[in-house]
Amino acid sequence: xxxxxxxxxxxxxxxxxxxxxxxxxxxxxxxxxxxxxxxxxxxxxxxxxxxxxxxxxxxxxxxxxxxxxxxxxxxxxxxxxxxxxxxxxxxxxxxxxxxxxxxxxxxxxxxxxxxxxxxxxxxxxxxxxxxxxxxxxxxxxxxxxxxxxxxxxxxxxxxxxxxxxxxxxxxxxxxxxxxxxxxxxxxxxxxxxxxxxxxxxxxxxxxxxxxxxxxxxxxxxxxxxxxxxxxxxxxxxxxxxxxxxxxxxxxxxxxxxxxxxxxxxxxxxxxxxxxxxxxxxxxxxxxxxxxxxxxxxxxxxxxxxxxxxxxxxxxxxxxxxxxxxxxxxxxxxxxxxxxxxxxxxxxxxxxxxxxxxxxxxxxxxxxxxxxxxxxxxxxxxxxxxxxxxxxxxxxxxxxxxxxxxxxxxxxxxxxxxxxxxxxxxxxxxxxxxxxx
Amino acid sequence: xxxxxxxxxxxxxxxxxxxxxxxxxxxxxxxxxxxxxxxxxxxxxxxxxxxxxxxxxxxxxxxxxxxxxxxxxxxxxxxxxxxxxxxxxxxxxxxxxxxxxxxxxxxxxxxxxxxxxxxxxxxxxxxxxxxxxxxxxxxxxxxxxxxxxxxxxxxxxxxxxxxxxxxxxxxxxxxxxxxxxxxxxxxxxxxxxxxxxxxxxxxxxxxxxxxxxxxxxxxxxxxxxxxxxxxxxxxxxxxxxxxxxxxxxxxxxxxxxxxxxxxxxxxxxxxxxxxxxxxxxxxxxxxxxxxxxxxxxxxxxxxxxxxxxxxxxxxxxxxxxxxxxxxxx
Numbered sequence: 001x002x003x004x005x006x007x008x009x010x011x012x013x014x015x016x017x018x019x020x021x022x023x024x025x026x027x028x029x030x031x032x033x034x035x036x037x038x039x040x041x042x043x044x045x046x047x048x049x050x051x052x053x054x055x056x057x058x059x060x061x062x063x064x065x066x067x068x069x070x071x072x073x074x075x076x077x078x079x080x081x082x083x084x085x086x087x088x089x090x091x092x093x094x095x096x097x098x099x100x101x102x103x104x105x106x107x108x109x110x111x112x113x114x115x116x117x118x119x120x121x122x123x124x125x126x127x128x129x130x131x132x133x134x135x136x137x138x139x140x141x142x143x144x145x146x147x148x149x150x151x152x153x154x155x156x157x158x159x160x161x162x163x164x165x166x167x168x169x170x171x172x173x174x175x176x177x178x179x180x181x182x183x184x185x186x187x188x189x190x191x192x193x194x195x196x197x198x199x200x201x202x203x204x205x206x207x208x209x210x211x212x213x214x215x216x217x218x219x220x221x222x223x224x225x226x227x228x229x230x231x232x233x234x235x236x237x238x239x240x241x242x243x244x245x246x247x248x249x250x251x252x253x254x255x256x257x258x259x260x261x262x263x264x265x266x267x268x269x270x271x272x273x274x275x276x277x278x279x280x281x282x283x284x285x286x287x288x289x290x291x292x293x294x295x296x297x298x299x300x301x302x303x304x305x306x307x308x309x310x311x312x313x314x315x316x317x318x319x320x321x322x323x324x325x326x327x328x329x330x331x332x333x334x335x336x337x338x339x340x341x342x343x344x345x346x347x348x349x350x351x352x353x354x355x356x357x358x359x360x361x362x363x364x365x366x367x368x369x370x371x372x373x374x375x376x377x378x379x380x381x382x383x384x385x386x387x388x389x390x391x392x393x394x395x396x397x398x399x400x401x402x403x404x405x406x407x408x409x410x411x412x413x414x415x416x417x418x419x420x421x422x423x424x425x426x427x428x429x430x431x432x433x434x435x436x
Numbered sequence: 437x438x439x440x441x442x443x444x445x446x447x448x449x450x451x452x453x454x455x456x457x458x459x460x461x462x463x464x465x466x467x468x469x470x471x472x473x474x475x476x477x478x479x480x481x482x483x484x485x486x487x488x489x490x491x492x493x494x495x496x497x498x499x500x501x502x503x504x505x506x507x508x509x510x511x512x513x514x515x516x517x518x519x520x521x522x523x524x525x526x527x528x529x530x531x532x533x534x535x536x537x538x539x540x541x542x543x544x545x546x547x548x549x550x551x552x553x554x555x556x557x558x559x560x561x562x563x564x565x566x567x568x569x570x571x572x573x574x575x576x577x578x579x580x581x582x583x584x585x586x587x588x589x590x591x592x593x594x595x596x597x598x599x600x601x602x603x604x605x606x607x608x609x610x611x612x613x614x615x616x617x618x619x620x621x622x623x624x625x626x627x628x629x630x631x632x633x634x635x636x637x638x639x640x641x642x643x644x645x646x647x648x649x650x651x652x653x654x655x656x657x658x659x660x661x662x663x664x665x666x667x668x669x670x671x672x673x674x675x676x677x678x679x680x681x682x683x684x685x686x687x688x689x690x691x692x693x694x695x696x697x698x699x700x701x702x703x704x705x706x707x708x709x710x711x712x713x714x715x716x717x718x719x720x721x722x723x724x725x726x727x728x729x730x731x732x733x734x735x736x737x738x739x740x741x742x743x744x745x746x747x748x749x750x751x752x753x754x755x756x757x758x759x760x761x762x763x764x765x
Contacts, residue, residue, distance in 0.1 A: 063549075071549050071558045178529055236748060239475065242532075243684070243747040246677055250740030254733035262729055369540055372533050380529070407548040414537045421534060422522045 045125045046095050046118075047084040049077075052106050052132040056081025061098035062130075067117065067264070067357060068366065069094075069407035076101070090122045092264045092358055097130045106132055143402075145280040150398045152281045156356070158394020159294035164349030165371040165386040166301060167220075167342020173318035173381035174335050175228065176238050181249035182346060182371060186364030188252065189216045189347025190354035191260050198268045205269040209351045213344045220343025224336050249365070257361045264358040290352045297348065298387055301341075305383055310337060318381060370397070370410070373417035379427025388428055392416070437714055444583035446707030453590065453662050455702040456597035457655045461679040462686070462694035463604045464651035469680075470688035471612055472644040473624030475532040478519070479652050479679055481539030484671040485511045486653030488546060488555060491666035495561035496554055501568060505657055512653025516646040524641045536673055547668035560667030568593075568661050597658045601695060604651050609691050611647070620644055621689075674736075681743045687753025696755060704742075709735055 046064055050057040056079065063074045064085045072093065073085040087093065096115045099108065108114060108130060120126045168182045189212050196208035203211075227248075231241060273284035305311035316324040317334045325331050350364060357363075370393050378389025393413045400412035420427065449455060461479055468474040489508030493499050515538075523534045546555045555561065572592040578585050586594060611617050619640050622630040631637050660666045678701070686697025712731045715721050725734065746753070 070547060178532070231748065234748075240747045240751060242475075243680065244744045246680070247740040247742075247744030247747070250674075250677065250743070251737050254736040254740070257733045258725065258730045369537055373537070376530070376533060405548060405550050408544065408550065411541050411544050411548075414541050417537060418522070418534060418541075421526060421530060425526055425530060 044090050044120045044122055045084050045086040046093070046120060046128050047082070047125045048128045048130065050081045050083065050130060050132060057103065057106060057132060059101060059103070061101040062128075063096045063098060065094050065096070065407070067092060067094060069405075069409065071407065084125070087120050090120050090263065092117060092119045095128045102132075108132060146402050147399070148280040149282070150402055151395065152283060154395035154398030155391065156283075156287055156291050156294075156394070157398060158391035159291055159298065160349045160352050160356075160390075161367065161370050161374050161394050162387040162390025163294055163297060163352075164346045164367060165374040165390050166383050167338070167345050168371050169375045169378070169381060169386035170314065170318060170338045170383055171342055172375070173383075174314070174321065174331075174338050175232070177228070177245065178242050180242065180245040180368070181252060182342075183364035183366075183368030184249050184252035184256070185216060185220065185343045185346035186350035186353070186367055187256055187361060188219065188350070188364075189213060190350035190359045190363060191256055191361070192216065192347075193351045194260070194265060194267060194354065194359045198265065202268070205267050205351075205355065209348075212351060213347045216347035217340045217344035221336055221340040223343075224339035228339075229332065229335075253361060253365060260359075260361050262361065264360040266358050267355055270355055287356055290356060294348075294352065297345070301345070302384065302387070310334070314338060315383075318383070370413055373413050375427075376417050377420045377427055379429040382427075382429050385427050385429035392428075437711075437718065441583055442707050442710045442714065445710035446703040448580075448584045448586075449706030450699045450703035451584075451594070451598075452586070452702070453594040453597050453658070455698045456594060456601050457659050457662065458679060458682055458701070459601045459694045459698035460597070460604060460655035460658065461652055461675070462682040462697060463601070463608060464648035464655070465679050465683050466688060466690075466694050467608060467611070467620075467644055467648035467651070470683065470690075470693070471617065471624060472620045472641060473528075473627075474524075474641060474645060475528050476535050476645070476648070477532045477673070477676055478535030478537075478539035480671050480673060480675040481519075481535070481542050482512045482515060482649040482652030483656035483659065483675065484539070484542050484546065484668070485515045486650075486656030487660035487666045487671070488561075488656075489653070490657050490660050491556075491561040491564045492554060494564040495556070495666075501565060504564070508657045508660075509650050509653050512649045512656070513646050515653075516649035517642070519649075520642045520645045524638050524645070536676070539671075539673060539676065543668050543671050546671075555668070556666075558668070560665055560669075562665040564666065565661040565664040569664075593658070593662045597662075600654060600658065604654070605691060605695065612691075616640075616643075677743070678739065681739055681746075684743065684746050684751070684753055687755050690753065690755065693753055693755070697753070700754070705735055705739070708738060 046062075048062075050060055056077075058077055058079050058081065060077045060083075061074060062077065062083050062085065063071060064087065065071045072087065075083050075085050077083040085095075094115055094117050097108070099114055102108075114130075116128050118126055118128060164182070164186050167185070168179055171177055171179050171182075192215055193205065193209045193212035196203050196211055197205045201208075227244075228241070231244070270286040273286050275282040275284055276288070303311075305315055313324070313329045313334050314337065316327075316329055317331050321331060324334075346364075349367075353363060353367070371390070374389035374393045375386050376389070377392055378385025378387065393416065396416045397409045397413045400409050404412065461483060464482065465476060465479050468476040468479075486508040489511035490501070490504035493504035493507045494501050519535065519538055523531045526534070545551055547558050549557055551557060552559075569589050569592065572589060574588040574592050576588050578587060579591050580586055612620070619630060619635050622633075622635070623637055623640055627637055630640075656671075659670070682697035682701045683694060684697070685700055686693035686695065709731060712721070712725075712734055716726055716731060725731070
């Protein structure tokens with residue numbers, strides 16, 4: 001499958017947003033009539049007409065899938081070049097043209113523009129234009145360029161996973177708790193930022209994000225003080241605590257569903273950006289900034305863990321609770337700080353992910369297994385392990401799309417985790433050779 | 437507000453085939469977790485494999501449904517083997533995370549485009565259970581009283597599934613009261629003690645995983661027969677969490693726990709849903725709770741709440757024995 005380029009996606013998003021004023025702006029001489037509804041009236045769908053030099057192109061496969069790569073429909077263009085994929089749930093989808101099914105001699109004018117991510121709105125069709133004609137430019141990227149691009153995407157995704165997973169790992173290390181509700185902290189961060197940015201006071205995303213991180217950190221602290229600490233004091237078993245996190249995750253997730261709704265939404269800021277071409281890699285300034293910020297935050301966390309009293313105490317508690325307590329460390333306070341910081345980091349991850357892709361009520365839940373994969377790969381219970389593991393998981397996820405269908409990219413990440421468990425159950429930075 | 441309807445809807449769900457299928461799932465989990473202490477969070481994976489074993493045999497390969505059912509069960513046993521060999525030696529938390537990851541991998545693979553030729557991808561497989569309904573001895577019609585009514589086909593699935601539930605319960609009673617079952621319990625209580633007595637702990641765990649997994653596979657087979665189709669979307673991890681709620685509700689490591697739990701779970705879930713829909717219809721609900729999406733979400737919130745509160749305040753379940761299963765240990 002062709003690598004999807006964010007730039008063309010954003011340009012097309014602009015086209016989709018400007019529709020119906022844009023008729024045949026893209027591509028050659030397309031007799032596109034955006035208001036035509038080939039599907040049943042009142043049913044949302046993706047549709048379009050494939051033509052090359054005024055002639056309809058028949059038998060080309062168009063696929064529609066969710067942003068996670070789950071296919072919702074596929075159709076072949078008809079004798080008049082028209083195609084229509086009805087959509088049951090309005091939202092944001094990825095529309096792909098299968099270039100293998102193009103007739104000989106017909107290509108996309110932009111070989112990279114095989115995939116578009118656009119919104120489909122209730123009750124009306126969204127027109128997606130695939131511009132066919134002579135291929136312009138150098139054609140498809142070569143393998144090395146694709147590797148460079150996937151590595152960049154993987155690093156971007158991996159840094160976010162790493163950030164979100166630190167809390168998961170440190171909470172486990174200090175309290176033994178596997179927090180199944182950690183994904184919901186990610187969603188919570190993204191949703192609160194969305195509310196402050198796009199719904200409520202409409203503050204700029206930077207301010208909304210900072211406030212959301214603070215609220216989520218506070219939420220983590222409140223959870224620790226009102227739920228986990230009393231339960232630990234009651235000597236409730238670890239397994240029971242684990243089941244409680246499952247219950248908590250169901251509660252938070254569905255409260256968010258009621259509040260936020262089932263659809264995907266985006267932030268108001270940094271939506272449409274022009275791609276920068278940095279050598280073989282193209283990236284939007286927004287994504288580049290997010291990568292830089294994530295890296296900075298990870299370095300910051302590492303510095304705090306390494307240099308400050310609190311950081312050293314955290315590592316000590318993570319290593320051995322009883323010994324730390326005996327040497328005078330206030331373990332309960334460390335755990336509280338870990339909860340606050342972990343929840344805040346998860347929220348940052350959620351906001352970044354929401355800015356890159358979109359915000360929805362299940363985004364953190366989908367990330368949870370990847371965070372577990374990261375934590376286990378890197379070594380359960382170590383902060384640095386979570387970082388290393390997160391980046392590896394991100395890289396595996398994206399690089400696998402070079403030669404495997406993108407629908408299976410999560411399978412590769414989880415498969416890497418299962419494989420790591422077989423070979424080295426303690427993880428890359430597991431106890432045997434732990435840093436620090 | 438019609439409380440007869442609410443009660444009726446609850447009762448219809450509580451004795452319906454879905455409750456029986458979840459009881460089967462919970463029986464499998466009861467052997468895994470209740471008796472052996474294996475925290476299997478991927479029970480839905482066994483269900484998926486059972487359902488798709490049947491569905492692929494019938495819809496893709498065109499063989500008989502009666503061959504498909506053992507294929508589904510064997511596939512579940514195979515999954516238990518594949519899953520157990522690498523993970524049963526690991527610590528309990530690793531086992532838990534691996535099982536949920538494998539269940540999720542299975543769902544993603546089954547619904548992916550490359551697998552479409554075999555599994556039907558996102559569209560699933562249909563028309564797999566005609567022979568089952570062909571031998572339905574119940575004459576056409578609607579049976580029941582009030583709102584608690586079932587069509588002849590639903591009644592047929594329901595009866596068969598509940599009979600299977602009773603058979604599996606009986607099997608579990610026999611197994612767990614045998615010396616073999618006592619070894620399982622000793623593994624749950626103290627793995628090292630069992631090992632020091634010369635028991636091959638991994639082998640016992642593996643046997644428990646396979647039997648419980650096959651019961652989960654049977655639940656999947658019946659789930660596929662019930663709808664005469666298989667679709668990957670039905671096999672999300674929430675199904676496993678529902679099964680745990682049922683098991684904890686009824687009492688883990690008890691004989692009738694899964695049945696009682698499934699009955700109460702479905703009665704409450706459907707009753708609450710029916711209540712909320714009526715309240716929605718009468719306009720009693722505040723704005724943010726209106727609409728079908730919110731009603732569904734409230735049900736999930738209640739499940740989460742029930743799960744969390746039960747495990748803290750009554751971990752032995754409603755009828756369980758606190759001394760039988762000491763989670764605090």
